[in-house]
Amino acid sequence: MRRADRLFQILQYLRGGRLMTAAGLAERLEVTPRTIYRDVAHLIGSGVPIEGEAGVGYLMRDGYDLPPLMFTHDEIVALVAGARILQTWGGSNMAAAAQEALVKIDAVLPEDQRARVGHVNVHAMETPWHGGHWRDFLDIFEAASEKYIRLRITYEDESGKGSDRVVRPLGVWFWGKVWTAICWCELRHDFRMFRLDRVLDVTEVGDFRPKKGQTLRDFYETEAYCR
Structure with a gap:
């Protein structure tokens, strides 16, 4: 990698006030930490507002205008x-x-x-599964998990049996062709995963506060997730 390209990559890694060590930068750029020390010293000498020191890490203050956006x-x-x-x-x-x-x-x-x-020859094709309202439901569940909004849903299980639930969305997962919502189910008083293509209706019913034992981190610690 040319030095000019390496200097630009260092600026990209430090963009947004991220703290990075010389060792971390060296590993990403496949050079030695000593090279990073010299490059950072050169950038600072050129007026780039980089703060930090060897052994601690470096960051760049917000407000510095970077060169035009570049990607590999x-x-x-x-x-x-x-x-x-x-x-x-x-x-x-x-x-x-x-x-x-x-x-x-x-x-x-x-x-x-x-x-x-x-010239990027990577494409995604639609399938018959793309029917229904799952796209809009995905947006609703994603927003609800971020804003802590309780949802009342009408859900149909694998056997076709319907039920009404009030859930607290915690996140959405993609499994290759199916999206599921991880929720705390107020009916079952436990974590449940709902396939969004089986959700028939969704209504917002108020806010919720994350509670100990009912968060996404708690779900990750359950036997259901560990299996």
């Missing part, structure tokens, strides 16, 4: 592939946001990198 070939492939997958398999809001993100990325890339975006 693999990063472009990852971003485009991820956006295309969300456009097909994400919620309605997620799909729209993924498209907008691609437009913004394309607008700030140099011309040679912009051409790479169009």
Whole structure:
């Protein structure tokens, strides 16, 4: 890697006030910590507002204008592939946001990198499972888990039996073709996972406060998750 490219990558890693050690930067950039010390000293001497010291770590204060956004070939492939997958398999809001993100990325890339975006041969195809309201429900569950909103749902299990539940969404998981919502179920007084393609109706019914024993971290410690 050219030194100019390495200096730019150091700025990218320190973007947003992230604290990183010289050892961590050296591992990512496949150089020695001594090289990182010299590079950081050069950046500081050039006026870049980097703070820190050897053995502690470095960070860059907010407000510093970085050069135009640059990505490696693999990063472009990852971003485009991820956006295309969300456009097909994400919620309605997620799909729209993924498209907008691609437009913004394309607008700030140099011309040679912009051409790479169009040559990413990774695609996501729709399947018959894509029917129903699961896209909108995915957005609702995701937002509810972030804002701590209780939901009343009508749910149909694998046998076709329906039930009404009040749940506290904790997060959503994607299993390759099926999204599930991890919730604290007020009916069962326990954690439950609901397939979003089996949710028939959703209504917001008020806020909730995370309680000890009912959080996502608590779910990770249960036998159901460990199995």
